[in-house]
Amino acid sequence: MADWHEISGGITAPKGYRAAGIKAGLKPSGLPDLALILSDVDAIAAGVFTTSQVRAACVDYCRQLLQAKPSARAILCNAGQANAATGSQGWLNALESAMLLGQAFGIPSESVLLASTGVIGQQIKMEAMRSGIPQLVAAASDTGSDAAASAIVTTDLVTKSIALETTFSDRPVRIGGICKGSGMIHPNMATLLAFVTCDAVVSPALWQQMLSRAADKSFNQITVDGDTSTNDSLIALANGQSRTPAITEMNAEAEKLEAMLTAVCQHLAKAIARDGEGATCLIEVQVSGATDEKAARQVAKTIVGSALFKSAVFGRDPNWGRIAAAAGRAGVPFEQENLRIMLGDFLLMENGQPLAFDRVAASNYMKQKASSVVPQGKVSVNSSNDLLLVDDGESVPFERSAASRYLKDDTILISVSIGNGSGTGTAWGCDLSYDYVKINAEYTT
């Protein structure tokens, strides 16, 4: 069905983009902490931001900017300090950062979008920012996607990146994306950032609509612990450099572009869920039979967010009762007589009543599906709050080669049907392990 294919290059795969990531000295650990995405020309810009009442300065800044003019040339992102709960000084620091980048790159500061991640309540280290920005612009290249992806992470185990390509009127059109995830190992870390680049020619209003709908089917359908961050930002640029026919209404090509955008967002969202704190597996919950898509998505997200269900998955317990209980409290009306639950190929419940199934075989299915993941209990944090993988009792800095292993198809699949409606929806999450508690309790003092 999908007539596109995966390519390399991440956010610099689409035409007319450059990216960079450098060590600017913002993180105490000395790891890369300043990232840049540049478009050669003005790009259409759309954004989806945290709904929290407590928001970082960069979130309010981007919202205001995009409301005034839905285009941008650059996205500047720092890690280390979240610039949330930082008052008027935080706002001034955001403005200065945009101005500095505008000067260094020779564009108006109004063409610069901003994102931050790191400790809430800390001001951005502006000296490091001031000296870093010129280096960052100098480092920007059309192969800079990985460097940028590495500079936006905080305590993520892996970087997260994707690029897809299709053709419109025989010319290639590409979408690339990077994101950082749900590592909140250091308390007060702000969570989700995702940046998408695209070289299609599309109208601003349509691009924003596509992005909002894609977010509803991807980032808004993942949950690690139910905590919405102060900094959550998804920003998508479309710079028209594919020079394909302009998309201004929802025709067949628009639908294809939106489907590809949704695929990019879902890939990134699933990578975040899989990399959830303490996670030992990715869980996918597919709900069908609902009256509409929204209801189905709601049920799916409630199940995948249930602490009891997540604990059961960690214990590899095929616990249909917790799935049924979570479905029941999702706020979506259904007849319990219609409830049907499957774990992979195992039918656990039908007509609202449990079936005899092979509990040991079902448990083994869950163990097997999770076997390619970095083993639970192998993650620790050093005094600088850098993430370490523990190998043979020795702490070693995170090894990138583990990433490929981490990204295999090791998803535990739960299918739930709640009736005869045509609404379907999917949500993704991870299990709740000792390490989640450990990671979030053992900051100290």
Place this chain on the structure above:
Amino acid sequence: MADWHEISGGITAPKGYRAAGIKAGLKPSGLPDLALILSDVDAIAAGVFTTSQVRAACVDYCRQLLQAKPSARAILCNAGQANAATGSQGWLNALESAMLLGQAFGIPSESVLLASTGVIGQQIKMEAMRSGIPQLVAAASDTGSDAAASAIVTTDLVTKSIALETTFSDRPVRIGGICKGSGMIHPNMATLLAFVTCDAVVSPALWQQMLSRAADKSFNQITVDGDTSTNDSLIALANGQSRTPAITEMNAEAEKLEAMLTAVCQHLAKAIARDGEGATCLIEVQVSGATDEKAARQVAKTIVGSALFKSAVFGRDPNWGRIAAAAGRAGVPFEQENLRIMLGDFLLMENGQPLAFDRVAASNYMKQKASSVVPQGKVSVNSSNDLLLVDDGESVPFERSAASRYLKDDTILISVSIGNGSGTGTAWGCDLSYDYVKINAEYTT
């Protein structure tokens, strides 16, 4: 302000009630598992039940009965099997149980309310029920509250009971209550049951209104893990045996009765939160400055339900950032500049920005407040899923004398102000510990 006082006697403290709890053989462990509350005369009955779409047979049964006629003579409660996800056989078993009790006690079966707790998907052991009911009726006495409270628990660490007394027109009026809590140690255990008795003379409609409002300020304001059960039931009887003037409208005496009812419900609700799975302390979150009570309660419940915040409390980390982030995502609009957060007497945040506070002293405050609680890591489960306290490396059955220690005022208090409104609200919860995960993951297979 409260012109009532605590008395002993639990649900049999009000006039005209008897209660019993026996070992009927419903639980595999052989512990007490069948409870009864009797009123000497027809009592006004009000109920608040789970909002889940997946409900136990007893919940649907009680709803239908109370809709037809808001009165009852008896409440029959079994532990061991939840009678949820049990189909038409489960419904028949509920009807038969009510009929058997009606016959044994000489009342119409329509005067019998039902509640169940235990494993979801299992039919009630009806042979044990049939032989148990006559014994149960024979055992009923006006000192039977503790026996009943013991027979409704599943994996709770302590029984939960309260009785309050006041005077109307110089005659004593009493309210008593028992409940069982959030022990979901055995997967599929169904959660919250609470029974309240009262001897006031009150009209049915008013009694139901009072109970619904009291539930909103108590049981609906606690969270252990955000999972709503299939069996949650709060049932309150008022049998008029105090022979005080009838309360038929919201006058001063009605307000006093409602306040006392609310106090009973809050006492029981807090006892459940404190006894949450793996909990090492009770957390109370007080929110003020909201536009109305509902908004304040919503913010309080969101904070106390945040997995990140709960993990921080387990680690005794005075983490204001997670409190601010949770407040921000509660769905209640406020200006972040007005946010103010206190931990006990420590002011952590003012005007939306963090203050310099003594982190070590604040952490010590949290440790001290939790010190009188049964130590974390001291709870285990045997092969029959009975709860054990581990003492000096030895597993011993749960010791009742630990209960008093467990019920001291060891609450960690968080106060949050979000503006200048007059709305206030409180929520209660517990921390998220390794034991929560352990308890819920290590059922097996």
